Amino acid sequence: MMYKYILVIYLLLVSLIGSAQTKNTILLPVKLTDQEIGVIIKEIKNTDAKYDTAVHLVRSVQGKHYHSDVKEETKVHGTLPSLNYALALLDSQKPEYRERAFELLRAVISLQDQNPSSKTCGVWPYTLEEPLATKKTPADRNWADFCAVPIISIINNHNNILPADLKEKTRNALLLASQAIRKRDVRPDYTNISLMGLYVCYMIADMYNDIDLMVYARKRLKTFYDCTLLNKGFLEYNSPTYFKLSLDEVLRLKEHVxxxxxxxxxxxxxxxxxxxxxxxxHQPTAQWSGPHGRCYSVLLAPATYNWFYTSSNGQIHPETSGDYSKDRNPILNHQIPANLIPYFTASQLPRMEVDTFIRGGQTIELNPLVSYQEGDKGVMIKTKEIIGKSYLTKDFVLSSANQSCLWDQRRPLIAYWGSEQKPISMQIRFLHDMYDYSSANIFCSQDSTNVLGAINFTTNGGDKHVTIDVIKDATINATDLRLRFEFSGDISSVKIGKPESNEQSVSGISGNVAFRINLPYAKFDGLEGKWVIGGDEKSKWIDFVIYSGNEIEFNFGEIQEAVLGFLFSLKAGSISEAPVEVSKSGENLILKWNGLSVNALTKPYKEMVTLVLK
Structure with missing residues (x-):
C-alpha cells in the first residue's frame, strides 16, 4: 500500500515537472531567400559608412527628444542602431561580417546599466555619449525593451555561431532587461511598450527556462487580450506611428508561440x-484618417506604404508623389486579413466610422515608472470615454475625438483631401512659444462635415509632454500663445481668405473643397486675440493669436476664464453660415449648432496628469 502511495506521488511529480518544462515557444532560425538576403545587404551597405571602428558603434545624429540632455544635431553613437546593424550583419550569412557583429554586441552590452542597486538596472542609454548614471533628464526605460528585441533575434537565429563569452553576455543582458521590464510592468494603456515588453519576457522565459517569468508573461498577454476585446482596439488608439510597432511585436509572438x-x-x-x-x-488620398491617439507626422511616410504594399502582396499600391520601397521585410512578414483588403482597394464611400476607442469607467492604476510622477504610485483612476468619428467621402475625410489634449503626438481634429499624389491635411494645434502645449484640452462634437469644439486648460498638466515636464505652480512664462489651424501637404492649392468683418470667421478653398473656421467665443485672461494668416514652404496656417510680445507670466491658477469655442466646417460645396448659439451656465461654456453641442469649463482646472485621460 505504501509502495502504491509513493508511486502515485512520484508520477504526480513527474507530471508536474514535465508540465513545467513544456515549452510555450519554438525557436526556429529564420530561413531567408537570396532576395531577402539581398535586401539585408543593401541595408548593411547604407550603414557601413556610419560604423566607428574606434568604439565599435554606429554613428547617428541626435534628434529632438524628451528623454535626452544632448542637443539636437549633435553627433552621437546610438545603442539601438548598433544592435540593428549587428543583427543585419549576421542575417547576411556572410562569415566575413561576423567579427564586426560580435564587436558591436560587446560594445552595446557594455553600455547596459548592470548595477543591481541602480534604479535603471537592465536599461540601456540612447547613446555612448549619454550614460544613464549622469543623465539629468529621466532615463527612457523603454530602451530595455527596444534593445532586447534585436538581441533575442540574434540568439534565435545565430546562437550557434556566437563565441562563448557572447553567449554568456547576451544571456545576462537579456535576463537583466526582462527583470527591468517586469519591475516596470507596463499595462495595456501604453500599448506598444506593453506588447514589446510582453514579447521580450515571453521569449526570454522560454529561452532560459524561467518558469516564474513565463507565468508573468502569460498573465500579461491575457490582460492585454482582455483589454483589447473590451475596447475593441488598442488604448493607444488609431496610431499611425505605433500600430505597426505594436503589430510587429504581436507577429513576432505569433511566429514563435x-x-x-x-x-x-x-x-x-x-x-x-x-x-x-x-x-x-482613406483610399482617395492614401492617408490614415484620424483621430490619432499618437502620431509623429501628419502625412504618411514611404515606410507605411511599403508596409501596406508588402502586407497585401502588392494589392495596395497607391500612386504617391514619392517613391516607396516594394521590398518585403525579410523577418516580419505581415499579412492583412483578406476580408479587410477592400477597405484599401475598393472603399465604400461616403461612410462614417464611429469608434469607442476607450470605454469609460475602467479602473486603471497609474504607473510612476511610465509617467515619471512619483505621486502616481498606488493611484487608481477611472477612464473617460473616448469616442472617435471619421467621415470619409470621395473628396475628403474629417475626423475628431470627443475629448483629448493638444500634445504634439495627438491628432484630435484632423482632415485630409486632395489625391494620392497631392494630399492636403489640416490639423488643430495650440502653441506655447510655437510648441504644442499639452495642457490645452479639446472637446469635439461632429456630425459629418462639421466639428463644433471648445478648448480649455488644466493648471497642473504638462508643457511639451503630458507627464514628463509638468508645469510648476500652475504657471508658465511665454512670449507667444496662439490657436492654430495648420495646413500641410500640397499647400499651393490652399487659398485662405481674409477674416470676415465680424472677426469671428475665416474661410478658404482648396481644389473643390471649401473650409470655414468660426470662433464664436474666445476669452483668455482679458486679452484681445486677433487672426493672423501665415505660412512657410511646408505649411500654411490660420492663427488666432492670444498673446505675442515680451515674455510674461501666465498663472492658470489665477486666471478666471480661458476658453475658446470654434466651429470647423469642411465640404465639397457651399458651407452653412448659421450662427453658433453661445451660453454659459456657472463656470461652463455651452455651444450649440445644428444639433451639435459642446460643454467646457471656462476656468482652468486641476486634473490627474496621465496619458490615459488626455
Whole structure:
C-alpha cells in the first residue's frame, strides 16, 4: 500500500515537472531567400559608412527628444542602431561580417546599466555619449525593451555561431532587461511598450527556462487580450506611428508561440489591430484618417506604404508623389486579413466610422515608472470615454475625438483631401512659444462635415509632454500663445481668405473643397486675440493669436476664464453660415449648432496628469 502511495506521488511529480518544462515557444532560425538576403545587404551597405571602428558603434545624429540632455544635431553613437546593424550583419550569412557583429554586441552590452542597486538596472542609454548614471533628464526605460528585441533575434537565429563569452553576455543582458521590464510592468494603456515588453519576457522565459517569468508573461498577454476585446482596439488608439510597432511585436509572438490558448489570443489581437487600420484608411488620398491617439507626422511616410504594399502582396499600391520601397521585410512578414483588403482597394464611400476607442469607467492604476510622477504610485483612476468619428467621402475625410489634449503626438481634429499624389491635411494645434502645449484640452462634437469644439486648460498638466515636464505652480512664462489651424501637404492649392468683418470667421478653398473656421467665443485672461494668416514652404496656417510680445507670466491658477469655442466646417460645396448659439451656465461654456453641442469649463482646472485621460 505504501509502495502504491509513493508511486502515485512520484508520477504526480513527474507530471508536474514535465508540465513545467513544456515549452510555450519554438525557436526556429529564420530561413531567408537570396532576395531577402539581398535586401539585408543593401541595408548593411547604407550603414557601413556610419560604423566607428574606434568604439565599435554606429554613428547617428541626435534628434529632438524628451528623454535626452544632448542637443539636437549633435553627433552621437546610438545603442539601438548598433544592435540593428549587428543583427543585419549576421542575417547576411556572410562569415566575413561576423567579427564586426560580435564587436558591436560587446560594445552595446557594455553600455547596459548592470548595477543591481541602480534604479535603471537592465536599461540601456540612447547613446555612448549619454550614460544613464549622469543623465539629468529621466532615463527612457523603454530602451530595455527596444534593445532586447534585436538581441533575442540574434540568439534565435545565430546562437550557434556566437563565441562563448557572447553567449554568456547576451544571456545576462537579456535576463537583466526582462527583470527591468517586469519591475516596470507596463499595462495595456501604453500599448506598444506593453506588447514589446510582453514579447521580450515571453521569449526570454522560454529561452532560459524561467518558469516564474513565463507565468508573468502569460498573465500579461491575457490582460492585454482582455483589454483589447473590451475596447475593441488598442488604448493607444488609431496610431499611425505605433500600430505597426505594436503589430510587429504581436507577429513576432505569433511566429514563435506554440501554446494554443496564447496563440489564439494573439491571432485575435492581430486581426483587431488590422481592422482599425483598414477602417481608417482613406483610399482617395492614401492617408490614415484620424483621430490619432499618437502620431509623429501628419502625412504618411514611404515606410507605411511599403508596409501596406508588402502586407497585401502588392494589392495596395497607391500612386504617391514619392517613391516607396516594394521590398518585403525579410523577418516580419505581415499579412492583412483578406476580408479587410477592400477597405484599401475598393472603399465604400461616403461612410462614417464611429469608434469607442476607450470605454469609460475602467479602473486603471497609474504607473510612476511610465509617467515619471512619483505621486502616481498606488493611484487608481477611472477612464473617460473616448469616442472617435471619421467621415470619409470621395473628396475628403474629417475626423475628431470627443475629448483629448493638444500634445504634439495627438491628432484630435484632423482632415485630409486632395489625391494620392497631392494630399492636403489640416490639423488643430495650440502653441506655447510655437510648441504644442499639452495642457490645452479639446472637446469635439461632429456630425459629418462639421466639428463644433471648445478648448480649455488644466493648471497642473504638462508643457511639451503630458507627464514628463509638468508645469510648476500652475504657471508658465511665454512670449507667444496662439490657436492654430495648420495646413500641410500640397499647400499651393490652399487659398485662405481674409477674416470676415465680424472677426469671428475665416474661410478658404482648396481644389473643390471649401473650409470655414468660426470662433464664436474666445476669452483668455482679458486679452484681445486677433487672426493672423501665415505660412512657410511646408505649411500654411490660420492663427488666432492670444498673446505675442515680451515674455510674461501666465498663472492658470489665477486666471478666471480661458476658453475658446470654434466651429470647423469642411465640404465639397457651399458651407452653412448659421450662427453658433453661445451660453454659459456657472463656470461652463455651452455651444450649440445644428444639433451639435459642446460643454467646457471656462476656468482652468486641476486634473490627474496621465496619458490615459488626455
Amino acid at each position: 506554440i501554446n494554443k490558448e496564447d496563440h489564439a489570443m494573439l491571432d485575435s489581437i492581430y486581426s483587431i489591430g488590422w481592422s482599425i487600420v483598414a477602417r481608417h484608411y
